[in-house]
Amino acid sequence: MIEVRDVHHVYLRDSPLAAVALRGISLTIPDGERIGLIGPTGSGKSTLVQTLNALIRPTSGTVSVDGEDIFAPKADRRRVRQKVALLFQYAEQQLFEETVAKDVAFGPRNLGLPEDEIATRVHEALQSVGLDPDRFGPRSPFTLSGGEMRRVALAGVLAMSPKVLILDEPTAGLDPQGKAEFLQLILRLHAQRQLTVILINHSMDEIAQTTERVIVLDAGRVVMDGPTRQIFARAEELEHLHLGIPQTAQILHRLRARGLPVRTDLFTLEEARAEVLRVLRPA
């Protein structure tokens, strides 16, 4: 479980370029939840997630992981980064080893694990992201497709056996099929490994399809936090933040405005279709 208490963060404090990124964030993130983190550009999403695994030390406030204050002088921040893994945006740009297997092994090796344990972890991690370890392991990361490279980056994070997986716009730049596959992969990992997932994403459709809770940031503050359906029911407020709502919900809202008494809190095509048919053909 992660507890964030009154976290403030200012970049380049005490300089003329000071930028306030977080203005008093408090959150509780229980184990195993699938959370969407949304908000306009510059609202503090990337800053916030970097405080959760101690990459950024907030100007004030506390973050604790499993009851341990991660910024306490004696805190083991390497262990925190192992538990709370962060996949950066365009993470494939950080691949650097000669082979895929070496790249995935980098994290576990830094943890000081024995070689046979490292090999097992590399194998399992590549398998979990849908890449055959025998085929892809020996290849240079730079010969892979963009989507494959991103999977390798994810495998590198999974090889640390994290409890919490934070993904900063993981589908950016992938084609529609690549996006859909990557999201399915995240859902599968969540189910198989009981991971907590925190997903930053600008696509409301992708957030609706993958998360059960949505946290909305605006100008460094939490302005909404609740079950995904309830948050996307607040269409006007989201519109105000230029965030919008999933496409199916947009269509249902329009039908409702034209007098069709449909529910508007449905986010998949199948659900929306069933709802429209229900209203058009009452039993």
Ligand SMILES: Nc1ncnc2c1ncn2[C@@H]1O[C@H](COP(=O)(O)OP(=O)(O)OP(=O)(O)O)[C@@H](O)[C@H]1O
């Ligand atoms: N390294 C930095 N130095 C100075 N200011 C920064 C730095 N990183 C971020 N900021 C500022 O902090 C604020 C929050 O930025 P952050 O990257 O957390 O927003 P974001 O919600 O992730 O935005 P986006 O959706 O564009 O990725 C912005 O005003 C940004 O300009």
Ligand SMILES: [Mg+2]
């Ligand atoms: Mg960001």
